[in-house]
Amino acid sequence: MTQKVIIVGGVAGGATAAAKLRRLSEEVEIILVERGEYISFANCGLPYYIGETITDRSKLLVQTVEGMSERFQMDIRNLSEVVSIDPEHHMVTIKNLRTDEEYTETYDKLLLSPGASPIVPPIPGLKESEALFTLRNIPDTDKIKNYVDQQKPKKAVVVGGGFIGIEMAENLVDRGIEVTIIEMSNQVMAPIDYEMASILHAHIKEKGARLIVENGVQSFADNGKKIILSDGTEVETDMTILSIGVRPENELAKKAGLELGARGHIIVNEYLQTSNKDIYAVGDAIEVVDYINGSQTAIPLAGPANRQGRIAAKNMIGQKEKYQGTLGTSVVKVFDLTVASTGNNEKTLKRMGIPYEVLHIHPSSHAGYYPGAAQISLKLIFDKETGKIYGAQAVGADGVEKRIDVIATAIKGRLTVEDLTNLELSYAPPYSSAKDPVNMAGYVATNLLEGELEHVQWHEVDQIIEDGGLLIDVREPMEREFGYIKGSINIPLNDLRKRLHEIPKDQTVYVSCQVGLRGYLAARILKNNGYHVKNVDGGWKTYSSVYG
Amino acid sequence: MTQKVIIVGGVAGGATAAAKLRRLSEEVEIILVERGEYISFANCGLPYYIGETITDRSKLLVQTVEGMSERFQMDIRNLSEVVSIDPEHHMVTIKNLRTDEEYTETYDKLLLSPGASPIVPPIPGLKESEALFTLRNIPDTDKIKNYVDQQKPKKAVVVGGGFIGIEMAENLVDRGIEVTIIEMSNQVMAPIDYEMASILHAHIKEKGARLIVENGVQSFADNGKKIILSDGTEVETDMTILSIGVRPENELAKKAGLELGARGHIIVNEYLQTSNKDIYAVGDAIEVVDYINGSQTAIPLAGPANRQGRIAAKNMIGQKEKYQGTLGTSVVKVFDLTVASTGNNEKTLKRMGIPYEVLHIHPSSHAGYYPGAAQISLKLIFDKETGKIYGAQAVGADGVEKRIDVIATAIKGRLTVEDLTNLELSYAPPYSSAKDPVNMAGYVATNLLEGELEHVQWHEVDQIIEDGGLLIDVREPMEREFGYIKGSINIPLNDLRKRLHEIPKDQTVYVSCQVGLRGYLAARILKNNGYHVKNVDGGWKTYSSVYG
Numbered sequence A, B: 001m002t003q004k005v006i007i008v009g010g011v012a013g014g015a016t017a018a019a020k021l022r023r024l025s026e027e028v029e030i031i032l033v034e035r036g037e038y039i040s041f042a043n044c045g046l047p048y049y050i051g052e053t054i055t056d057r058s059k060l061l062v063q064t065v066e067g068m069s070e071r072f073q074m075d076i077r078n079l080s081e082v083v084s085i086d087p088e089h090h091m092v093t094i095k096n097l098r099t100d101e102e103y104t105e106t107y108d109k110l111l112l113s114p115g116a117s118p119i120v121p122p123i124p125g126l127k128e129s130e131a132l133f134t135l136r137n138i139p140d141t142d143k144i145k146n147y148v149d150q151q152k153p154k155k156a157v158v159v160g161g162g163f164i165g166i167e168m169a170e171n172l173v174d175r176g177i178e179v180t181i182i183e184m185s186n187q188v189m190a191p192i193d194y195e196m197a198s199i200l201h202a203h204i205k206e207k208g209a210r211l212i213v214e215n216g217v218q219s220f221a222d223n224g225k226k227i228i229l230s231d232g233t234e235v236e237t238d239m240t241i242l243s244i245g246v247r248p249e250n251e252l253a254k255k256a257g258l259e260l261g262a263r264g265h266i267i268v269n270e271y272l273q274t275s276n277k278d279i280y281a282v283g284d285a286i287e288v289v290d291y292i293n294g295s296q297t298a299i300p301l302a303g304p305a306n307r308q309g310r311i312a313a314k315n316m317i318g319q320k321e322k323y324q325g326t327l328g329t330s331v332v333k334v335f336d337l338t339v340a341s342t343g344n345n346e347k348t349l350k351r352m353g354i355p356y357e358v359l360h361i362h363p364s365s366h367a368g369y370y371p372g373a374a375q376i377s378l379k380l381i382f383d384k385e386t387g388k389i390y391g392a393q394a395v396g397a398d399g400v401e402k403r404i405d406v407i408a409t410a411i412k413g414r415l416t417v418e419d420l421t422n423l424e425l426s427y428a429p430p431y432s433s434a435k436d437p438v439n440m441a442g443y444v445a446t447n448l449l450e451g452e453l454e455h456v457q458w459h460e461v462d463q464i465i466e467d468g469g470l471l472i473d474v475r476e477p478m479e480r481e482f483g484y485i486k487g488s489i490n491i492p493l494n495d496l497r498k499r500l501h502e503i504p505k506d507q508t509v510y511v512s513c514q515v516g517l518r519g520y521l522a523a524r525i526l527k528n529n530g531y532h533v534k535n536v537d538g539g540w541k542t543y544s545s546v547y548g
C-alpha cells in the first residue's frame, strides 16, 4: 500500500496531484517539495500582473503554503530542492535552500512535476546583458515588474512570438512601452498556420508593436542595450524578454536513469508512470501522445498538467486511470483579438506525411444584425476520405475559443465533419447565428467531401493566374476597390447567369469573392451549367491576410 | 425527377430550403409562397428592434424578395397564401392577398414550412382590449414599436415568461417602461428547472421588472387597461404582450389529410417527409424526435428549422439525408445574464420516468484572478449507471452558452460524464480555468458515479433537518452572516479534522458550504475517517437561489 508520497514541484501538476491524493486518502503521507518560495501560483496570470490588468499580487497565489498545508494536511517544503533520486532505495535527497542543508527522505511513490524552464541559448553578449529577463515564476515577475515600475523603460524587445512572448508584448504595450517582437520563424504563434498567423501580424502592428519575423538574435551588445539580428539589423532596447520556448526540467530524471525522449522529456506510459514503476511524472516535463496522430510530442499547457496531476494521484494510490493523450487545445489573447486552436495544424500533418484537406470560412461571431458582431476566421483541417477532424484554428475579436472548444469536443467524440453540420448549438442573436460557424464549417467540409465543391488555396492562386487560369471575382465592383487578386476579372454574382456565354467551357474556371460564400454560390451555378469550377477557399479575406 | 417544387413559408425553414435547392440544381423550378410581405427576416431580432438595440430596421431583412429572386433564380410570391393542397393532383391553391384572387399551381414536391403562430386563448375581455400585441413577424413588430414610440406607454404587461416574453420584457424595460411579467407556472423559461430559473427570477426583479408567477390572466377589463389574475390581483397596464407560446400552423396540413401529432404538429419521418411522400415539412410546424429520450416532441427554434430546411431540400431532389432529432439547445439573454440549456431537464425526465442524477456547480467563467470573471451556475443531468449525459443548464453573466455548446457537442459525440473530465478545452486566464467548468462538472459527476461523493439536493435539505439530521456548514463564520441553512451547525473546513470528536459516527452526516467544493472536501475528510456523509449539492448558492 502506498503510505508515503513525495511530490517534486508544487504548482500546476504537483499541487493538483497533492490535493487529489489527500481527497483520496486521509492516511497517505504527502510531502510536497518546491524549489521556489511559492506553491500553487497562477503562472498563466504573470504577464497580466506585469501589465497591471491584474493589480493585486496576492491574487496570483491560488494557494499558499500555510493554506494548503492546513486544508490538505500535507508537509509542504518550499525553498527546498530535490537534488537527486535514488530509485533503488526509494529515496530522494532534498536541499533546504534556506540553509543549504541536504537530507534524504524515502517514498513509496514519487511524482515528478518539475515543469519546464525558459530556454536561454548561448548568444554572444547575453551574459553581460542587463535588463534581460525570462518569465516563469513569481520572482521573475517581480523582477520584471520592478524594472518597469522603477526604470520606466521606453523600449522593450520580446524575443520569441509564442504564447508568453505575445502576452508579454501586449502587457508591455499596455504599460506604455514601445515593443519590438523578434521571431526567428516566419510567423508568431507556432500552433497555427502561416495564413492564420498573418492576421495576427497585421493586428500586432496595428496595435503599435513592431514585429520582425524570419530574423534571429545574433548577439547582444552594449550590456544588452543593443540587439544585433542575423541579417545585421540593430535594435535598441531598454529591456529584453527572452521567450523562445521552454525545455523540460529533466536533470533529476536523467540522473536517476529514467528514460527520456528525443528532446529530453520524461517518458511515461499511459498511467503516467516513468520507466521506474514507482516514479510518476506529469506536466511540462513529460512527453505525451499526440491525440490526433499518435506520435510522441510535448505540449506544455496548464490544462493537461492539471489533468495529469489528478490522474497520477489516482494511479499512485492504486487506481488505474489512463491518460488519453493531448490534443493541444490552446487560446491566447493578442491585443483585441483571440487566437485559439486544437489538434494538428497543416505544418504537423505535412511533416508526418498525413494527407489532409483544409477550409477557411469567415462567419460572424453572432447574428450580423445584432450589435457587436465580429468576423471570425476559422480554419478546419480534416481527412477528405473519412471526414475525420484533424484540427481547427480560429482568430477573431469574439466567440473564437467557443468554436474551438466545440470542435475540440467533437474531436474527442470522434465526430466527423459531417457530424458538425448536425451539432445543435445554442442560438439567439447576441450569441451566434442559426447556422453556427461550426455548423458552417461542417457544411463546407461536407460539400468538399461529397464533391459539391472543389477549391484551391490562397497559396495556389498566383501560380494559377500565372499559368493563364481564368479567375472570376464575383464580388461587386465597389468591393474590388479595396483590393483584389491581380489577374482576376469581375463578374458580379448576380450577373453570372446572364453572362455565362462570356465564360469558356473548355477549361477549369476559378471563382473568388470576399469570404468564399458567394464564390461557392457562383461555383454551384457554373457547375450546374456544365463547367468545371474551383472556388478560392476563404476568398479575398484569406488571400489578403497574406498578400493584402 | 423533381422538376417543380413549391415551398410554403419564406422564412427560416422555407428560405433555407429554397436556397439549398437552387444550389443543388439550376434546373428545378422553385416557387416560394409567403403570406406576409417579407421573406427571410430575422424573427429572432424583432424584440431587439423594438428595444432599439437594433436601430436599423432594414437589418432585420436578411434577404429581400428582389435580392433572393435574383440570386437564386426563383419565383417568390409574397403576400400570397397557400389556402389548400390537393395531394392527389399534386396541386395547391394560392390566394393573392393583394387582389384576393385564387389560382392553382402544380408541384412535384411540396415543402411546408409555415411555422407556428402565437397562442391567443379566449380570455374574457381580450377581444375588446386595445394595445394587446403578439409578436411573430415584421408587421407585429412595427405595430408594437409604433405604439411604444408614439403612445409612450408607462406600463406594460408581458403575459408568459418564455423566450419571447423574457426578451420583450427586457426590451421594454430598455425603453423605460415599467414591466410586469405574468407567468402561470411557478417559473420563467420552461427549458430549465425551477432552482435554475430562480436565479433569473431574482435578476429580473433586480433589474426593475415585476414578476408574478403561479398566476394566470383570468380576464381583461377597461379595454385591456386592467388585467385580472386568477387570484383576483388586478394589474394596470398601458400595453400587453401576449407570449404564452406558439401553436403549429397546421390548417393546410390538416385539410390535406396529412397525419398530425397529439398537439397538432405535422408528423414527418426521418427524411422529413409527411404522411404523403411528395409533401415534406420542416420547422416549428413539425413534430420531431427528442434526441435524448426518443419521444415525439416539438421544439420551435431557428437552428433546427434551418437545418431541417437544408435536409429537406436535399431529400426533395433525390438525396437521402436523415434528420437526427432535436436536442433543444437554446440560449437567451435575460438582462445582464445569459441562460442556456441543452437536452432534457429534470421535469421531462421525471415525466418520462427515466431515473437520473443531477449536480450543480458554480465555477468562474474564467480565472478568478483575471478581471471580469463571473460565476456560472451549471447543472448537469445524467444517468448514474452509464454516465450518459441527459442535459445541462447554465446561468451566468459570461461564458454560459460556451459551456452548454460544449456539452451539447459531447452529447452528440455520445461522450459520458467521465469523458467530460478528459475534454481538452482552451485555457488562458481571460477565457477559462485550467480545469474548465465542463471538466469540473465531469469531475463531480464521476465522483458521484464512483461513489466517492454522495449528495443531497436543495429541496431535500429542509426535510433532513426537520427529521433531526446533522448538517455541518463548513464555511467560515463570517460567510454565515450573509445567510445559512437554518438548523445547520458551523465547523469551518480547516477546523474539521481537529473537531472530529464532536461529530457522531452513528448517523449520516450532512455537510454544506458556499458552492459545494468545500463541502466535498469536508465529505472526503469525514468519509476517509469512517463517516457516512452527504454533501449539499451546489451548497448555499443553489439552496439560496430558491430559499434565500
Ligand SMILES: Cc1cc2nc3c(=O)[nH]c(=O)nc-3n(C[C@H](O)[C@H](O)[C@H](O)COP(=O)(O)OP(=O)(O)OC[C@H]3O[C@@H](n4cnc5c(N)ncnc54)[C@H](O)[C@@H]3O)c2cc1C
Pocket (backbone or CB within 6 Å): A008, A009, A010, A011, A012, A013, A014, A033, A034, A035, A036, A043, A044, A045, A046, A047, A080, A081, A082, A083, A113, A114, A115, A116, A135, A136, A137, A163, A164, A249, A252, A282, A283, A284, A285, A300, A301, A302, A303, A305, B427, B428, B429
Ligand atoms: C508566463 C506563463 C504564462 C502561461 N500561460 C498559460 C496559459 O495561458 N495557458 C496554459 O494552458 N498554460 C500556460 N502556461 C503554462 C503552464 O503554466 C504550465 O503548462 C504548467 O504550469 C505546467 O505545470 P507543471 O506542474 O508541469 O510545472 P510548473 O507549474 O512550472 O511547476 C513546476 C514547479 O516545480 C518546481 N521544481 C522544479 N524542479 C524542482 C526540484 N528539483 N525540486 C523542487 N521543485 C522543483 C519549480 O520550481 C516549479 O515551481 C504559462 C506559463 C507561463 C510561465
Ligand SMILES: Cc1cc2nc3c(=O)[nH]c(=O)nc-3n(C[C@H](O)[C@H](O)[C@H](O)COP(=O)(O)OP(=O)(O)OC[C@H]3O[C@@H](n4cnc5c(N)ncnc54)[C@H](O)[C@@H]3O)c2cc1C
Pocket (backbone or CB within 6 Å): A427, A428, A429, B008, B009, B010, B011, B012, B013, B014, B033, B034, B035, B036, B043, B044, B045, B046, B047, B080, B081, B082, B083, B113, B114, B115, B116, B135, B136, B137, B163, B164, B249, B252, B282, B283, B284, B285, B300, B301, B302, B303, B305
Ligand atoms: C420574436 C421571436 C424571437 C425568436 N428568437 C429566437 C431565438 O433567439 N433563437 C431561436 O432559435 N429561435 C427563435 N425564434 C424562433 C424561430 O424564429 C423559429 O423557430 C423559426 O423561424 C421557425 O422557422 P419556420 O420556417 O418553421 O417558420 P417561420 O420562420 O415562422 O416562417 C413561416 C412562414 O410561413 C408563412 N406561412 C404560414 N402559412 C402560410 C401559408 N399557408 N401560405 C403562405 N405562407 C405561409 C408565415 O407567414 C411565415 O412567414 C424566435 C421567434 C420569434 C417570433
Ligand SMILES: CC(C)(COP(=O)(O)OP(=O)(O)OC[C@H]1O[C@@H](n2cnc3c(N)ncnc32)[C@H](O)[C@@H]1OP(=O)(O)O)[C@@H](O)C(=O)NCCC(=O)NCCS
Pocket (backbone or CB within 6 Å): A010, A011, A012, A013, A015, A016, A017, A019, A020, A023, A039, A040, A041, A042, A043, A044, A045, A062, A063, A302, A306, A310, B360, B361, B362, B434, B435, B440, B443, B444, B447, B515, B516, B517, B520, B538
Ligand atoms: C489550487 C490547486 C492546488 C487546487 O487543486 P484542486 O483541489 O485539485 O482543484 P480545485 O480547487 O479546482 O478543486 C477541484 C476538486 O473539487 C471538486 N469540486 C469542484 N467543485 C465542486 C462542487 N461544486 N461540488 C463538489 N465538488 C466540487 C472537483 O470534483 C475536484 O475534486 P476531484 O479532483 O477529487 O474530483 C491547484 O489547482 C493549483 O495549484 N493551481 C494553481 C497552479 C496552476 O494550475 N497553474 C496553471 C494555471 S494558472
Ligand SMILES: CC(C)(COP(=O)(O)OP(=O)(O)OC[C@H]1O[C@@H](n2cnc3c(N)ncnc32)[C@H](O)[C@@H]1OP(=O)(O)O)[C@@H](O)C(=O)NCCC(=O)NCCS
Pocket (backbone or CB within 6 Å): A360, A361, A362, A434, A435, A440, A443, A444, A447, A515, A516, A517, A520, A538, B010, B011, B012, B013, B015, B016, B019, B020, B023, B039, B040, B041, B042, B043, B044, B045, B062, B063, B302, B306, B310
Ligand atoms: C438568408 C437565407 C435564405 C440564407 O440561406 P442559405 O443560403 O442556406 O444560408 P447562408 O447564406 O448562411 O449560406 C450557407 C451556405 O453557404 C455555404 N458557405 C458558407 N460560407 C462559405 C464559405 N466561406 N465558403 C464556401 N461556402 C460557404 C455553406 O456551405 C452553405 O451552403 P450549403 O447549404 O449548400 O452547404 C436563410 O438563412 C434565411 O432566410 N434566414 C433568415 C430567416 C431565419 O433564419 N430566421 C431565424 C433566425 S433569425
